[in-house]
Amino acid sequence: MSKSYMQGFTTQAKEIEISQLPITGTLPAWLDGTLVRNGPGQFEVGNQTYRHWFDGLAMLHSFTFKNGQVSYVNRYLRSNAYHKDNATGKVNFQGFAVDPCRSLFSRVMSMFWQPEDGNNTVVNVTQLAKHYIAMTETPMAVEFDPRTLETLGVMAYQDNFDSQIATAHPHYDYQRGIGLNHSTKFGATTFYQLYAMTEKERRIIASIPVKQASYIHSFGTTEKYLILAEFSLRLPNALSLAVRNKPFIENFQWQPETDSIFYVVDKESGKVVAQVAADAFFAFHHINAYEAGDTIIVDISAYEDAALIGHLYLDALRDPASGHPVIGQFRRYTLPLKGGRATYEHITNESIELPRINYKQHNGRDYHYAYGGSVKHGTQDFLNQLVKIDVKKRTALCWYESGCYPGEPVFVPAPNAKAEDEGVILSVVLDSRQNTSFMLVLDAQTFTEVARAAVPQHVPFGFHGQFFSGI
Ligand code: CO
Numbered sequence: 001m002s003k004s005y006m007q008g009f010t011t012q013a014k015e016i017e018i019s020q021l022p023i024t025g026t027l028p029a030w031l032d033g034t035l036v037r038n039g040p041g042q043f044e045v046g047n048q049t050y051r052h053w054f055d056g057l058a059m060l061h062s063f064t065f066k067n068g069q070v071s072y073v074n075r076y077l078r079s080n081a082y083h084k085d086n087a088t089g090k091v092n093f094q095g096f097a098v099d100p101c102r103s104l105f106s107r108v109m110s111m112f113w114q115p116e117d118g119n120n121t122v123v124n125v126t127q128l129a130k131h132y133i134a135m136t137e138t139p140m141a142v143e144f145d146p147r148t149l150e151t152l153g154v155m156a157y158q159d160n161f162d163s164q165i166a167t168a169h170p171h172y173d174y175q176r177g178i179g180l181n182h183s184t185k186f187g188a189t190t191f192y193q194l195y196a197m198t199e200k201e202r203r204i205i206a207s208i209p210v211k212q213a214s215y216i217h218s219f220g221t222t223e224k225y226l227i228l229a230e231f232s233l234r235l236p237n238a239l240s241l242a243v244r245n246k247p248f249i250e251n252f253q254w255q256p257e258t259d260s261i262f263y264v265v266d267k268e269s270g271k272v273v274a275q276v277a278a279d280a281f282f283a284f285h286h287i288n289a290y291e292a293g294d295t296i297i298v299d300i301s302a303y304e305d306a307a308l309i310g311h312l313y314l315d316a317l318r319d320p321a322s323g324h325p326v327i328g329q330f331r332r333y334t335l336p337l338k339g340g341r342a343t344y345e346h347i348t349n350e351s352i353e354l355p356r357i358n359y360k361q362h363n364g365r366d367y368h369y370a371y372g373g374s375v376k377h378g379t380q381d382f383l384n385q386l387v388k389i390d391v392k393k394r395t396a397l398c399w400y401e402s403g404c405y406p407g408e409p410v411f412v413p414a415p416n417a418k419a420e421d422e423g424v425i426l427s428v429v430l431d432s433r434q435n436t437s438f439m440l441v442l443d444a445q446t447f448t449e450v451a452r453a454a455v456p457q458h459v460p461f462g463f464h465g466q467f468f469s470g471i
Helices: 080-088 239-243 307-311 314-318
Strands: 023-025 033-042 057-066 069-076 124-128 131-135 141-144 151-154 171-173 178-185 190-197 202-210 225-230 260-266 272-278 282-292 295-303 329-336 343-346 353-356 369-374 385-390 395-400 404-406 410-413 423-431 436-443 448-455 464-469
Touching: 033 069, 033 124, 033 410, 057 080, 057 423, 069 448, 124 464, 178 225, 190 225, 202 225, 202 260, 225 282, 225 295, 260 295, 260 329, 272 329, 282 353, 282 369, 307 314, 385 423, 410 464
Parallel strands: none
Antiparallel strands: 023 448, 033 057, 033 464, 057 069, 124 131, 131 141, 141 151, 171 178, 178 190, 190 202, 225 260, 260 272, 282 295, 295 329, 329 343, 353 369, 369 385, 385 395, 404 423, 410 423, 423 436, 436 448
C-alpha cells in the first residue's frame, strides 16, 4: 500500500496562473497581501532522482489575497541548477544530499568548497528592502518578482563576504532595521560567522572559531542576543567537504557523547557572553527565545538525535514500511548566564515542526502562542495536523481533517490587532483524497476554519513561506 501523502512528494510539472480560486467560506476583507511559499517542485531529472526532500528543484507558489478573493501562481525558480539539470538531464549541483559521484563536478582539490553561483534556492523566501529573495543553505540568494514569480537572477550584494554555508532562516531586527543570519566559513580554522544583512551588504558581527562545525539550520534571537544552538551533529574534518566524496550532509557525524552548546552572542559587540552546555540533541527549527533575568529561554522543536535527516530521504518517505518520523518535541531550554548547564522541559505533548509565531510583535520577547505542523496522536503518518500551543497555559488546539496534510502555518496579524493571536493562519494543505491542494485559512484565536481556496492541482510539500503585506 502506498502512503496516502505520496502525492506531496511528486513533481508538479504544470505552471498555472488563476485569478480567482474557488472559495468555501469567507475570507477576511482586511487580508491584503501575498503569501509566497518555497519548496521542491521537481523530484527527478532525466532518469535521475534527487535523493532528499531538501534537494528537489525549487518552485515558488504565491497566493495573493485582496478584496475577499485569492489568486494563485506557481513558477519554477529559473536558477542555474534548474536550467543546467533540465538541459543535461542530470543532477549537476551540490545540494544537501546530492551524490557528488553522479554530478558533473570534477572533484578538484580546490582548497575549500565554494557554493555555486545561482544554486537551487529551495528552502525559504524573504525580503530585503525592495528585493525579494529565495534562499537555501548558502549565503547566495536568488531574486524574484513577488507578483509574477519571475526569476530575476542572483542577488548582487556589494561586499566580499566569505562563508560557504548559511541558514535559510535569517531573522529581522525591526529595532535595528537589519537582517541577521548565521554562516559557517570552513578552512584550516573553521569559523561560525554571525552577520547582519541589508540589501547591499553582509557585515560580520561575530566570528567564532570552532574545532568541528555543527550542521545548523536556524538560530534564535532575543532583544540583546543572538542564540546559536550547536547540535551534536558535527563535521569531524572540514577537508572532507572539499574532497567531495560524500553528499554535503553525509560528511557530518552524530556524536551523542558530546554536549550540544548554546552560544549567546551580544548583537552589538559580537562578544560571546556565554557558552552553555546541554545534553546532545538535534533540531532544525528554533521557535522563539527571550531574556528572563539571569537566564535565557530558548524554545525549540527538538529531537533526541539527528536520525530525522535520514528519514527525510525521498526513498524513506515513499517507503510504505517506514514510520512517522517528524515528531519534534516542544522543548523549552533554560540557559543560566552565570554558569551551569542548560536544562529543558516539555511545553506540550503535541509534536511540533515548521513552527511559527506572531513574529513581528513577539520574536525575541516573551510570548503566548506558537503554531506548527504536527502528527496527530495515534496516527502513523506524515505531518497531518496543525497545532496552536499556548506556552503559558501549556494547552493545545488542533486542526485535523482525515486525508489532509497541512504545511507550515503562517500567522498574519489583523490590522491594529490588540491580542497576540488576533489574525489568521495560512497553510497550504494537500488533500490526498483528491490529489489536489487547498489554501486553508484559520481564525488564529479559535483555530477553526474561516475559509479554504481550492487549487486545481497538487502543491508538492514545501518548507517555508512569508506573507508580504500589500503586494
Ligand atoms: Co527550515
